Amino acid sequence: MSLLDYFKRSKPSASIARERLQILVAHERASITQAAYLPQLKQELLAVIQKYFNVNEESVSVNLEQDDNNEILELNVVFPDEEANKNQPEERKGKYNARVNRTGRR
Amino acid sequence: MARIIVVTSGKGGVGKTTTSSSIAMGLAQKGFKTVVIDFDVGLRNLDLVMGCERRVVYDFINVINGESTLNQALIRDKRCNLLSILPASQTRDKDALTKEGVGKILKELSKEFKYIICDSPAGIEQGAFFAMYFADDALVVCNPEVSSVRDADRMLGILSSKSLRAEKVREPVKEYLVLSRYSPERVETGEMLSVDDVQEILSLPLLGVIPESSAILNASNSGTPVILDEESNAGQAYSDIVARYLGEDRPQRFIKKQKIGFLSKLFGGR
Secondary structure (H helix, E strand, O other), rough: OHHHHHHOOOOOHHHHHHHHHHHHHHHHHHHHHOOOHHHHHHHHHHHHHHHHHOOOHHHHEEEEOOOOEEEEEEEEEEEHHHHHHHOOOOHHHHHHEEEEEEEEOO | OOOOEEEEOOOOOOOOOHHHHHHHHHHHHOOOOEEEEEEOOOOOOOHHHOOHHHOOOOHHHHHHHHOOOOHHEEOOOOOOOOOOEOOOOOOHHHOOOOOOHHHHHHHHHHOOOHHHHHHEEOOHHHHHHHHHHHOOOOOEEOOOOOHHHHHHHHHHHHHHHOOHHHHHHOOOOOEEEEEEEOHHHHHHHHOOOOOHHHHHHOOOOEEEEEEOHHHHHHHHOOOOOOHHHHOHHHHHHHHHHHHOOOOOOOOOOOOOOOOOHHHHHOOOOO
């Protein structure tokens, strides 16, 4: 190994491994705890929304995000174009978005 | 009441059976009546590592199905009479285990033994599930390597959500980290995850570090739990682990690179 190689040497692989694992493990833990009730929540919310609006399953997304001590439940409903143009005021056209914040972890 | 300890990992080949055999032998040597059960139905190997493969007549599945009594299936260790081995079946498939059957046998063993070690198979299927389901304590064996750490974390999730203690909302299973195949030299050069890295990612208390050692292969070659090789690093590391599990305070060893003295360098001693 030449002297030049010594300076060109990239980041030690262990620290790459550590960073990759930290991200992966945090993500997998979150998705596993979510999986239990999120699909059902989505179905039930969809049923309620469908009572009032003509939307299909793809236009509703439910997300649970976690940071250090906050959980954010995010609900996104995208209305179909013609429906939205007919019934909604101009500024609310197209999309309805609701966020529920909950402080403190379960 | 017996204490049920599962030795698990998720990933294969990280040292579950090596750990099970040494911990079981260590606890028995400390004077506790101990039994070690192989849950790897169809791919049993604990008998081979313990050196009693030629004495297997009946197995775990025979007992579950009522084809033999528990005492007929238990193999008394020849080196330590407080230690017994319950081998897995080599011919049946893994669906032969049932929750009721395993529960009943563990209950029966609890009357006679102080410690019941459940040697889990790799994966998260039937055998691994039943090995961890009834556990009070879990030794999670992990190598300082990405896939092993990820699988260990997955196993921790299963322990905290699917075990009997989780289902009945009792005190959770006590989890401990056993970091095996550790090479302080490679950690120092930055090419291996350090014990701190793994502990931080899994957030587990460290029971001990097993250094990468030629003694492990020598021990399994001859069917001797490596803890009986008191000269070796790995054997001493397992003795430490047993002592720490029993509440003794022993400083961690085998984490730092060994300094090789001038004389050992000269004469090639280890």
